[in-house]
Amino acid sequence: MIGTVQRILRPKSVDELLSTLAELQGPRHLLAGGTDILVKAKDGKVAPGTWIDVWPLDELRGVTAHDDRIDLGANVTMTDVERSPLLRAEARALWDACYEAGAVQIRNRATLGGNVANASPAGDSIPALYSLGATVHLRSVRGERAVPIEALFTGPGKTVIAPDEAIVRLSLPRVRGAVGAFLRLGQRKAQAISKVSAAATATLGADLTVEAARVALGAVAPTVVRAPEVERLLAGRALEPGLMAEAGELAASGVTPITDVRSTKVYRREMVAVVVRRALASLVDRRRG
């Protein structure tokens, strides 16, 4: 761990962070809440280099509502999400994911920027952000670019974030009347990484007809994935129990999970059907209020 941290820098502003990233040679690691990177460093999985502490940067905090979108600073924590009535009302899948994750001590430090940049296929905010159609804003001294969340990940732990870039915020389109849900299965209720997770966000008509839906699955592929075949099945149809079960089975048949320390591929596939069906049932409950 000590060898991993050759020095720690603490920029006072985002501009200073970006010029530091532009000037640095060799491995550099942003430190936000530290709940992923410190564990990895202890396990010898972080290359020795310069650490840059972004946790104190208040510019990266805050949940801001605009007419068409909600902006979330990279340093917004899972606790911040859990305490936001706006996000509970308008980004329920993300709210559920943050409410379910870790335990309170972890949620107090776990940032959305860190969850996303860590790029784990089991990262709980990520399926929720897929279902909400989130955009990730990356900034460097070269400028800012907006990357749809689904284009951010190239493999487990891998993203398109360049060495001189930082996530500055995430933005969620505001969709009036949308309902959402996130469900996960872990070894225990708390402090366990998801074996399988599913998020769904949809707009439903008065008769529960699906006007638009996005469904995403976690921990069943090298990255979080959308389930487009499920979304097509649901489009224009009323969400009733038979359709929900069919959607679950279709989602399960479309994934190729692996067996690892947390679960087997057989169990994961079967549980995909369950979490998708239950997530859709939550949409109905929430639409009915």
Ligand SMILES: Cc1cc2nc3c(=O)[nH]c(=O)nc-3n(C[C@H](O)[C@H](O)[C@H](O)COP(=O)(O)OP(=O)(O)OC[C@H]3O[C@@H](n4cnc5c(N)ncnc54)[C@H](O)[C@@H]3O)c2cc1C
């Ligand atoms: C006991 C325990 C339980 C956990 N439970 C869960 C759980 O239930 N669900 C879940 O999803 N996760 C869980 N985690 C993992 C972790 O808490 C989350 O992934 C968390 O959101 C990471 O955020 P962080 O701020 O701590 O990131 P850090 O550890 O500080 O950083 C993680 C990675 O992101 C990079 N990074 C951070 N900020 C930025 C930025 N602004 N721009 C670019 N890169 C950046 C860092 O360089 C690093 O590579 C758990 C961890 C522990 C230790």
